[in-house]
Amino acid sequence: MAEPGKNGTPMLDELEKGPWPSFVTQIKEAAEKNKMSKALLSLLERSYHERIGHWKHGGIVGVMGYGGGVIGRYSDLPEEYPDIAHFHTLRVNMPTGWFYTSDALRTICDIWERHGSGLTNMHGSTGDIILLGTTTDELEPTFAELTANDFDLGGSGSDMRTPSACVGPARCEWACYDTLALAYDLTQTFQDELHRPAFPYKFKFKCAGCPNDCVASIARADMSIIGTWRDEIQIDQKEVKAAEEAGLNIQRDVCNLCPTKCIEWDGKKLEIDDENCVKCMHCINTMPKALRPGKDRGATILLGAKAPIVEGALLSSVLVPFTKIEPPYEELKDMVERIWDFWSEHGKNRERVGELMQRVGLGNFLEAIEVEPTPEMLAHPRENPYVFYEEYYEEGDEEEEEEEE
Amino acid sequence: MAVTKEEVAEAIYEIVKEYQGKKKFKASDLTKAMIQKYGEAEVDKKLCKAAIRILMDSGRCVYTYFGGSFIELPPEEGVER
Ligand code: SF4
Ligand code: SF4
Numbered sequence: 001m002a003e004p005g006k007n008g009t010p011m012l013d014e015l016e017k018g019p020w021p022s023f024v025t026q027i028k029e030a031a032e033k034n035k036m037s038k039a040l041l042s043l044l045e046r047s048y049h050e051r052i053g054h055w056k057h058g059g060i061v062g063v064m065g066y067g068g069g070v071i072g073r074y075s076d077l078p079e080e081y082p083d084i085a086h087f088h089t090l091r092v093n094m095p096t097g098w099f100y101t102s103d104a105l106r107t108i109c110d111i112w113e114r115h116g117s118g119l120t121n122m123h124g125s126t127g128d129i130i131l132l133g134t135t136t137d138e139l140e141p142t143f144a145e146l147t148a149n150d151f152d153l154g155g156s157g158s159d160m161r162t163p164s165a166c167v168g169p170a171r172c173e174w175a176c177y178d179t180l181a182l183a184y185d186l187t188q189t190f191q192d193e194l195h196r197p198a199f200p201y202k203f204k205f206k207c208a209g210c211p212n213d214c215v216a217s218i219a220r221a222d223m224s225i226i227g228t229w230r231d232e233i234q235i236d237q238k239e240v241k242a243a244e245e246a247g248l249n250i251q252r253d254v255c256n257l258c259p260t261k262c263i264e265w266d267g268k269k270l271e272i273d274d275e276n277c278v279k280c281m282h283c284i285n286t287m288p289k290a291l292r293p294g295k296d297r298g299a300t301i302l303l304g305a306k307a308p309i310v311e312g313a314l315l316s317s318v319l320v321p322f323t324k325i326e327p328p329y330e331e332l333k334d335m336v337e338r339i340w341d342f343w344s345e346h347g348k349n350r351e352r353v354g355e356l357m358q359r360v361g362l363g364n365f366l367e368a369i370e371v372e373p374t375p376e377m378l379a380h381p382r383e384n385p386y387v388f389y390e391e392y393y394e395e396g397d398e399e400e401e402e403e404e405e
Numbered sequence: 406m407a408v409t410k411e412e413v414a415e416a417i418y419e420i421v422k423e424y425q426g427k428k429k430f431k432a433s434d435l436t437k438a439m440i441q442k443y444g445e446a447e448v449d450k451k452l453c454k455a456a457i458r459i460l461m462d463s464g465r466c467v468y469t470y471f472g473g474s475f476i477e478l479p480p481e482e483g484v485e486r
Contacts, residue, residue, distance in 0.1 A: 060469050060480050065461045067468025158431075158474040192454055196461065197474030198432035344433045349473045 009041055011048040027119065036117035036133050039083040043075065054081075061088055061136050063143040067197040069153025070139060086135040087117070091128040091154040092146060093194075096183045097167045098123065107149050115142040125220070125307075126204060127164035128154035158350075159197035163187050165207035166214040174284070175209030176227030176297035177325035183207045185329055190336075199340065200347035200356075210293060211281045217305070217316070222353050223336065224302040224316045225325065229294035232274045233283070239290035240270045254283050298324040301332070303339070304354025314354045317362070321376040338369040408447045413439055413456035421466055421476055429475040432457055 009024075016022045027044075030037035047054055054076050061072040071089040078085035092108070108129060112118055117133030124130040129151075134142060143153065154162035163186045166172070168179030186205055187194065193203075206217030209227040217224030244250055250265045262276040263283055270290070272283075284291045301323060302316035323331065339353060342365070347356045357365045366373050417435050424430070430438075436453040457476065460466040467479045 060467070062468060064464050065458070067461070067474055157468070157470045192458070196432065196454070196457065197468055197470075198436075198454075198457075200431075200473065 009045040012041065012045050030118045034113070034118045035083045036087070037119060039081050040087070040117065040119075040133065043077070043081050043084060055087070061139060063139055063153065066153060066195045068156040068159045068195055071156055073133075084133065087133040088136065088139065090116075090131040090134065090139075090142060091124065091126075091156050091162070092131060093152045093154040093162050093187065094123055094127055094129050094164070096163075096165050096180045096187070097170055098127070099167070099170065108146075108151065111142060111145045111149070115145070126154070126161045127215075128162050153195070155194045155197075155202070157197045158199045158201050159195070159203070160190050160193035160199070161202050161204045162194065163205040163207065164215055166209050168207070168209040172209060174212065174227075174281075174293055176229055176293055177209065177225075177299050179207040179209045179225075179227070181327065182225065182325060182329060185327065186333075189333060193340070199344060201350045201352050203340070203343075203353065211279050212285065218302060219305050219313070219315055220307060221305055221316065222303065223339075224305060225299050225332075226302065227293075227297065227299050227325075228279050228322065229297045230322050231294035231296040233272050233277065233294055234292045235270055235272065236290050237269060240265075240287065241268075243287045243290050248287065250287075254286050257282055257286075298322050301335075304352070304357050306352045306354055311355060314352075314358075316354065317357070317379060318376045319371060321374055335369065335371070342368045408443050408452070410452055410455040410459060413443070413448060413452055414459040416442060417453075417456055417476075418460055418465055421460075421478060425478050429469075429471065429477065431473060431475055435476060 012024045015024045024041075027037050027041050031041050043054055056074050056076050057072065062068075062070045069091050071091070073087045073089060075081050075084050075087060095104070108131075109118070109120070112120060112131050115134055115138040116131055119132040121130035121132060131142075146152070163183045165179035165183035166175075168177075169175040170180060183205070193199075203223070204221045205223050205225070206215045206221035207225045208215050208217045211226055211228060213224075213226055215221075217226060240250070248254070250270070255261070255263045255265050259280055259282070260276045260278055262273040264271045264273075274294075284293065299322075300318060301320040303319045304314055305316035306314050320335075325332070343353050343356055346360065347353070351359070360368075362377065363373065366377075416439060420435065420438060421430060432453075435457070436450055439448050439453050439456070442448075457466075460476070461468070464479065466476050469475050469477045469480065
């Protein structure tokens, strides 16, 4: 087995060069006190030489009662690398908005140094705390310690994945609803769906407080809940002037870059035609003191985004253009249940809800989940003019047409 | 007489046991089978969820992952499927 630190890992050492942080340095540090990390370094070096990964998916490990939260990983060279014959990953439900105290972080790291490789990934793409590398025997003791410290496992496999939220009103004045409260409520309401996989594939919720969408929900969440407003952008004319005096070229950097050209600046007064504002946040981001979202706030609910794993990437489509997001969120949760019912009934194995929506057509999908179509749902004008919609015909219309002919 | 979650759990367990190694069931397949067996008036999704939870919490069944998540009897450690 190659010895790290004695130039036993020449290829990995290359990845420590340069000004950026290196995962190799981190593993080396962990390897000084942890035999799993030490073995991992050697196996990784070997993989780089051989250009082949030495992991296989076990897929059958977990903690009692849960179907998600543990990803089984085994080395295909267990005799040569007995310390990492098992190298399972645990997904731990992160605190909503990723707010930790240093005590909480120390607690997690201490637990992991006792039971696993000591290596973490903060955070995985769904948002969970990722604890990398432990053995099957250590799963239950790790879980017991985590739960004793108020942590729980997150989702994996075909279940509801751990809902995530931007920092929202806790730190950001642009939050149009309480993202933290909603993500927490969804997590608690759907505990069964989080821990007991019953769907055709994964389902992710991401809560973004405003259209800046800091959690990238529009690209990554099966259901994106993005804060917005339906009245006028709040303008502080004095601050607009102050921004100009501070050197901002309002015409060039704000008005000209508004996607719908709905802002005007005459050197004295800034005016916005809110009817035509598409809530892109550009002007607000550029003049944060002068402009802020309106007062009548809520969210747009979108459905169907995914990263390109089985099929291509999808951005989510508008499902509900505007709704108030207030506890107990019954309307939203009822709609979610209708979507899950239809998807569970008609979804193919490993078909995300966005793919199902495309396969059955938006019209059929909306009918099934009892949502009225609205113009905001259209991604682009229809391409085929030879389509007739039933509802355009009143009873008796057909006969009249025939008579005219 | 109303069907209890324990009875449904038992019926689910029997199906999983009978087909172990021959057919994999998702939670939704088993729910459908139970509704068919007992009728919609007696069994709903909520009851099936509770029944599956009994099987999981007792360790008589486990979730496995193979492209999708399935409900099976506990397998042997590390066996590749
Ligand atoms: S998404 Fe909006 S509300 Fe949330 S943190 Fe980003 S800017 Fe703030
Ligand atoms: S939010 Fe975007 S669309 Fe609306 S006024 Fe500002 S720049 Fe224009």
